[in-house]
Amino acid sequence: MIDFKNIIRYINQDKGEHMSFKFNKFSKPAKNEPEHDEHDDELEEDEKEEDAELDVPPELRTIGLFGAVDADKVTDLIGAIIALSEPKVKKVKDEEGNFVEQEEPVKPIKLMLNTPGGNADEMFALYDIMRMHRDKCEIHTFGVGKVMSAGVILLAAGTKGQRKVGKHCRIMIHSVIGGSTGSFHNLENEMEEIRYIQSTYLKALSEETGTSYNHLKKLIDRKVNVYLSAEEAVKLGIADIIV
Numbered sequence: 001m002i003d004f005k006n007i008i009r010y011i012n013q014d015k016g017e018h019m020s021f022k023f024n025k026f027s028k029p030a031k032n033e034p035e036h037d038e039h040d041d042e043l044e045e046d047e048k049e050e051d052a053e054l055d056v057p058p059e060l061r062t063i064g065l066f067g068a069v070d071a072d073k074v075t076d077l078i079g080a081i082i083a084l085s086e087p088k089v090k091k092v093k094d095e096e097g098n099f100v101e102q103e104e105p106v107k108p109i110k111l112m113l114n115t116p117g118g119n120a121d122e123m124f125a126l127y128d129i130m131r132m133h134r135d136k137c138e139i140h141t142f143g144v145g146k147v148m149s150a151g152v153i154l155l156a157a158g159t160k161g162q163r164k165v166g167k168h169c170r171i172m173i174h175s176v177i178g179g180s181t182g183s184f185h186n187l188e189n190e191m192e193e194i195r196y197i198q199s200t201y202l203k204a205l206s207e208e209t210g211t212s213y214n215h216l217k218k219l220i221d222r223k224v225n226v227y228l229s230a231e232e233a234v235k236l237g238i239a240d241i242i243v
Contacts, residue, residue, distance in 0.1 A: 061084055061107055061108065061109050061110060062109075062110040062111075062112065063077060063080045063081070063084075063109065063110070063111055063112070064111070064112035064113070064114075065077060065111070065112070065113050065114070065115050065151070065154065066112070066114050066115070067114075067115060067116075068115065068116060068117070068118040068119075069115055069117060069118025069119055069122050069123050069126070069150045069151060069154075070118050070119060070122060071119070071122055073122075074122040074123075074125055074126045077111075077126055077129075078125065078126060078129045080109075081109060081129055081130065081133055081139070082129070082133070084106075084109050084137065085106060085109070085133040085136060085137040086106075087103045087104060087105075087106050088103070088104045088106075089101050089102065089103055089104070090102055090104055106136060106137045107137075108137065108138035108139065108140050108159070108162070109137060109138070109139050109140065110140045110142060111130075111139055111140065111141050111142065111154070111158065112142050112144065113141060113142065113143045113144070113147050113151050113154060113155050114143070114144050114145040114146060114147070115146070115147060115148065115150070115151035115154075116146060116148050116149065116151070117148045117149025117150040117151055117172075118149070118150050118151075119150070120150060120176065120197050120201070122150075123150035123151075123153065123154065124200075126154060127153055127154060127157055127204065130154070130157045130158075131157065134157070134158075134159055138159040138162060139157070139158050139159055139162075140158055140159060140162040140163075140164070141154065141155050141156075141157070141158030141159075141162070141163045141164070141239075142164045142165070142166075142243075143155045143164070143165040143166060143169045143171070143233075143239065144165075144166040144169055145166070145169060145170075146169065146170045146171075146172070147165070147169060147170075147171050147172075148170075148171070148172035148173075148225075149172065149173065149174060152171060152172070152173050152205065152238060153201065153204055153205050153208065155171075155238060155239060156205060156208035156209050156237070156238045156239070157208055160240065161240050162240065162241075163238070163239045163240045163241070164239060164240070164241045164242075164243050165230045165233055165234070165238075165239040165241070165242055165243070166230065166242075166243060167230055167242055167243065168230070169230055169233075170227055170228070170229070171227070171228040171229075171230070171232070171233040171238060171239075172225050172226065172227050172228065173205075173216075173219065173220060173225075173226050173228070174220055174224070174225045174226060175198060175220040175221075175223065176194050176197050176198040176201065198220075202216050202217055202220075208237070208238075209236055209237030209238055210237040211236050211237050230242045
């Protein structure tokens with residue numbers, strides 16, 4: 001005798017179907033089935049909101065500058081720092097069981113650096129944004145590989161005590177490099193601008209490191225690239241911790 005019940009069950013399994021029985025809106029609940037309770041719906045909504053909070057992935061708060069300091073990279077980093085510095089608001093339950101908005105403390109931003117340097121204007125743009133936001137949001141800097149020229153002040157601009165450098169990272173500072181062509185007066189004007197940029201750079205680096213302006217100026221007045229080990233960078237106040 002053919003077992004039609006088993007055949008139907010196998011067909012439903014192949015289709016991925018699941019058999020279930022429901023009452024339509026016109027049917028009456030069974031005698032043993034409890035009537036619908038609106039309070040149950042509220043509990044289900046609360047559980048869904050709690051589950052949604054658990055499903056939120058952790059926020060990525062590590063950003064990086066890898067390569068030259070240029071307009072594209074700096075634009076992305078500035079946008080990231082501004083966004084990550086803003087406090088987040090989440091819904092929590094109060095004593096009465098109602099959901100209320102609560103501001104979360106801002107977590108630190110981690111800025112990874114591996115750069116040969118780059119454009120001075122872009123460097124100062126990112127540096128100023130770091131200065132403006134590090135009071136309300138710690139910025140932990142981490143130099144790896146090489147941190148040179150324009151990248152040095154960005155490493156030093158991190159939150160004090162949270163500026164790290166890799167054991168094998170090479171740090172390099174030098175005088176401002178510029179080039180221009182044109183009339184004599186134009187060249188004089190460009191030289192004045194170069195002197196201004198170098199002076200501003202050394203003042204900012206002195207402020208961030210605690211090393212005197214004159215000492216830094218003597219280093220770059222050697223007119224060569226001044227390479228520093230991780231240990232020397234810590235002594236100069238460019239970093240705090242070697243990892």
